[in-house]
Amino acid sequence: MVRYKGLGEVPTSGIAKRGGPMAPLGGAPRLVLLFSGKRKSGKDFVTEALQSRLGADVCAILRLSGPLKEQYAQATSSDRVQESVSRKGCGRELAALLLCYSHIKEHGLNFQRLLDASTYKEAYRRDMIRWGEEKRQADPGFFCRKIVEGVSQPVWLVSDTRRVSDIQWFQETYGAMTQTIRVVALEQSRQQRGWVFTPGVDDAESECGLDNFGGFDWVIENHGDEQRLEEQLENLIEFIHSRL
Numbered sequence: 001m002v003r004y005k006g007l008g009e010v011p012t013s014g015i016a017k018r019g020g021p022m023a024p025l026g027g028a029p030r031l032v033l034l035f036s037g038k039r040k041s042g043k044d045f046v047t048e049a050l051q052s053r054l055g056a057d058v059c060a061i062l063r064l065s066g067p068l069k070e071q072y073a074q075a076t077s078s079d080r081v082q083e084s085v086s087r088k089g090c091g092r093e094l095a096a097l098l099l100c101y102s103h104i105k106e107h108g109l110n111f112q113r114l115l116d117a118s119t120y121k122e123a124y125r126r127d128m129i130r131w132g133e134e135k136r137q138a139d140p141g142f143f144c145r146k147i148v149e150g151v152s153q154p155v156w157l158v159s160d161t162r163r164v165s166d167i168q169w170f171q172e173t174y175g176a177m178t179q180t181i182r183v184v185a186l187e188q189s190r191q192q193r194g195w196v197f198t199p200g201v202d203d204a205e206s207e208c209g210l211d212n213f214g215g216f217d218w219v220i221e222n223h224g225d226e227q228r229l230e231e232q233l234e235n236l237i238e239f240i241h242s243r244l
Contacts, residue, residue, distance in 0.1 A: 038184075040185065040195035050240075164213060167210075
């Protein structure tokens with residue numbers, strides 16, 4: 001099911017509230033879509049499908065997890081990584097944790113392996129969540145500002161919005177240009193994609209911070225019915241074109 005709340009006229013440039021967060025200089029977006037959802041719900045699949053149809057020159061995928069991964073990676077020695085990974089075999093999808101470029105320099109990890117290798121990423125998920133939370137408590141908009149630096153495409157797809165503070169930052173910075181999109185999937189569907197409940201991860205704020213948010217502009221069901229998902233994507237693409 002797709003739900004859309006009509007918003008009024010969309011301004012042609014982002015306007016920050018007086019005293020609110022200021023976005024770095026760069027191209028002003030026409031539309032900012034904030035995607036959220038549980039692990040293995042299909043957030044990345046949906047955003048990548050949208051980008052492939054809209055074109056990379058029109059649509060940019062922004063991952064809040066990207067800066068964290070990079071900073072965290074450089075903060076821990078690679079020897080410690082190898083030792084930990086050999087002790088703990090883990091599953092996939094670290095998109096909830098890794099968010100910044102500073103933390104990687106502190107820990108000395110292999111950034112590319114954090115991006116690509118499942119066991120390597122999962123071995124450090126909890127610690128990266130902890131580090132990311134500490135960073136956000138000190139500066140709630142830290143990772144949001146990082147990912148929008150220098151982006152010139154008119155449509156931004158933030159693929160891993162996880163907290164109310166993330167949504168608030170984008171809404172305060174870009175106003176009516178923002179839309180919130182929740183990707184949902186049955187637990188059975190998520191399990192078929194490899195999801196296994198992990199204490200300290202699936203019950204942390206990085207997974208549960210938007211459970212009670214409620215007022216999403218769109219809800220996309222991704223239970224495994226390809227035709228139904230295609231219909232929902234077409235509706236969303238039609239809306240995006242209406243704002244360009």
